[in-house]
Amino acid sequence: MSGRPGRAESAGRAGLIAIGASVAGTFAVAVAGPSVMEPALPGRPGQPPWSFGLHPSPYLAVGLTAAALAAGTAGLILALRAVRGGWSVPARAVLVAGLLAAAALTLVPPFGSSDHLSYAAYGRMLVTGHNPYTTTPAQLAALGDPIARAVQDWARSPSVYGPLATAIQALAALAGGTSVRLTVFVLGLANLAAFAGTALLLHRMTRGNPQWQLRAALLWVANPLLLQVLVAGAHVDSQAVVFGVAAVAVMYEARAEVSATRAALAGALVGLGFAVKVTIALVGLGLALAVVLRARRQPRPLWRRQWPALAGLAAGFAVTAGAAAAIGGSAMLRQSAQASDMVSIGSPWRVIRTIIHLAVTGPAATDLVKAGAVALAVLLAVLLIRGLEPGSAGSRAAYPVVVFALVMAWLFAWPYVLPWYDALAWALLPLAPGGAAEVLGWILLARTAALGFGYLPARQADAALP
DSSP: TTHHHHHHHHHHHHHHHHHHHHHHHHHHHHHHSSSSSSOOOOOOOOOOOOOOOOOOOOOHHHHHHHHHHHHHHHHHHHHHHHTTOOOOOOOHHHHHHHHHHHHHOOOOOHSSBHHHHHHHHHHHHTTOOOOTTTTTTHHHHHOOOOHTTOOOOOTTOOOOSSSHHHHHHHHHHHHTTTOOHHHHHHHHHHHHHHHHHHHHHHHTTTTOOHHHHHHHHTTTTHHHOIIIIIIIOOOTTHHHHHHHHHHHHHHTTTTTSHHHHHHHHHHHHHHHHTTTTTGGGGHHHHHHHHHHHHTTOOOHHHGGGGHHHHHHHHHHHHHHHHHHHHHHHHHHHHHHHHTTTTTTTSSTTTHHHHHHTTTTTTTTHHHHHHHHHHHHHHHHHHHHHHSSSSTTTTTTHHHHOOOHHHHOOOOOOOOOOOOOHHHHHHHHHGEEEEEEEEEHHHHHHHHHHHHHTTTBBBTTTTOOOO
């Protein structure tokens, strides 16, 4: 018996060391400068984000990134198992360390994809009087725009992001002017603020339970997988996630019955997340479903008292999401619909679509894949809610649990998968109690790590591997 705490402490320390090594490796790849992993950032010398311009070889850049991902995966496994075994360190210390790591990665150039170049171009479109939902970066580049000329992989794709994301990108474009480097840095600051906001929300929601607070810090802010694929990648998903988690927090913090006002606030927050990425609407659906499931455990007279909460959720979401749809217009909705037809190379649906193409031609194969994905998502959602929900159906934990179940079902069913899409599930995992959620956590870890390795690098243009 006496040896078990000692083993847990050793594993915990080893985990933290491995996590630290992972962050150091991720930082080293970024600060080294342009490589097969990192697109160049045109701009004036001395502007942030900063790098040494060493131009490391593809072998070194990919190898060091993979080593950092491997160390981070092993470190996170060790640390989480140690926490389960009774090991503990102050959650606040891990929180601060994670925030410092995220800040350090914001000071160096993004790597792992070229999405941040597209974000900069969409913001530039807005400040130069072009519609980012009908204009492509290639069209803007043809006019001689220096920001649009830097875009690589998505040069012929209009924006698929909501008007709030576009507004933030426009503010970055105003601050950066004609400098791609400075524009990307300002976008990185916005992502950092959102990432930190989610960390603080999780820290507050798990207060009163030091073990849960430590677990939340490890799963989000000090998670080396997220620090590499999300923060170092400078992806806009951080901005969407913070609104989704804030909406869950509003409902979760209600100790008893949720008022219509509180529910409306939660719905409005979901709508703001929708105004960044439309997939955050899943959070609103999950919250509404959680209200219904909680009501099932109550006497019939109390069931009627849940309608104000449902109405508040719907009204709050309708106001902000409706405003976003009105601002973006039909072009935004059309681009989002077209994006839902995509099937990524990391999805099993890619193989299925290829097989279907042998029997049918045209868009029918894509329609069949999409229908199959929707059916699979519904089935997985039902199974996951049944497996996760019973112990929390009558408690406030039902809100994050049901939302987590829906998000996991979407991640595993949808045809287009990228490692940073897992961020929303990671943010909700610390709030899902029970053994079933812990099992899903290990599955999520394996998935994010596998996608992280599989998408090295997540670039096509100027990223040929030897």
